[in-house]
Amino acid sequence: MLEDHLPPSAGSLRGVAVEEVLLAQPRGFCAGVEKAIKALAWMVKVFPPPVYCYHEIVHNQFVVSEFITQGVIFVDDVDSVPAGAPLMLSAHGSAPEVVEAARENGRVVIDAVCPLVTKVHHELKVRASKGYEILYVGHAMHEESVGTMAVAPERVHLVEDEADLERATATIPSGTPVALLAQTTLSHDEWRHLVDKATESFPDLWMPGRSDLCFATTNRQAALREIAGRADAVVVIGSANSSNTVALTKVAAASGCPRVLLVNAAGELPDDLSGVVGVTAGASAPERLVAEVIDRLNPAKGVTTVVTVEEDEYFPPPPELRDLLRQLDDGRAAGIQEALRQDRTTSAAEVLDELAHRA
Ligand code: SF4
Secondary structure, eight states: EEEEEEOTTTTTSSSSOSSEEEEESSSSHHHHHHHHHHHHHHHHHHSSOOOOEOSSSOHHHHHHHHHHHHHHEEEGGGGSSOTOEEEEEEETTTOOOHHHHHHGGEEEEEEEHHHHHHHHHHHHHHHHHHEEEEEEETTTTHHHHHHHHTGGGEEEEEEHHHHHHHHHHHHHHTTTTTEEEEEETTOOOHHHHHHHHHHHHHOOBBBBBOSSOOOHHHHHHHHHHHHHTOOOOEEEOTTTHHHHHHHHHHHHHHHHHHHHHHHHSSSGGOOOOOOOEEEEEEEEEOOOHHHHHHHHHTTTTOOEEEOOOOOOOOOOOHHHHHHHHHOOOSHHHHHHHHHHHGGGSSSSHHHHHHHHHOO
């Protein structure tokens, strides 16, 4: 673990004036969110409006409203998208029948699903085809869960808590092979005890060699654990419908922090914060919101960044988007190919900034 200290900012005039900020790293945009935002930005740049997006591209109200400003229309039903229109499917993954319906009527469909969600879809499909019953730990109605369970609904038992697990266990005939899968963005605390209990009931339980809980979720939670126990309050930046963001609030509370706040932006901070304040951001929250929160907190002793791991994961643009961009034969083609080559070193924050400032 590394700690890096920055002195107080001279620019903060109307802050809350806490003593110190402990800033968790990693925080904010993960590789899957970077990929999805950059992909939708490409759609906005190469197609005349409107571009359609099935579900929020990522669960963050600032990112979504930025794209609405750019003419993106978010829909919850792909059938409402006109024939031939450009349509992006969100990072959370979509049910197979949604993907199929989206591709009808000549729509130009780009799927921005995170590869780590695709991994869980694949595990579920393979286990179901081998006759397994699937215990899926996730949140009912969350888009990722809905899309994943739709891969083999006849085999899946949604488990949100121990009562669900007991009910599912009672319905699975003895001798049936059982697999345990998970929504990628759970907190370890809501996952671990269910793993233990499921293993007791099914000693031959199949689980993937590499956990379904994604690296970004795990890393952000680990970084937060390092600061939450030392803080008088923790501020988690992100939207309330973001599963990994809500999981961060649970981690902070479980780490013993007496006060945990979930805020969309600096304007929602209460005035009575004091002492040492921990700050982190969910995987879909832009870094500029973090800067604004720190500015408002106005820490007298500055900001100490606590680094638990350096993330360097990178997910390239969706293959169908790369194909589509390669096929463009207008005057922009050369510039687009150069931009694609630089995709790895271009951040989603830069892309959003560029969109906001384009004519
Ligand atoms: S939080 Fe994890 S699963 Fe979700 S988009 Fe990011 S990397 Fe992918």
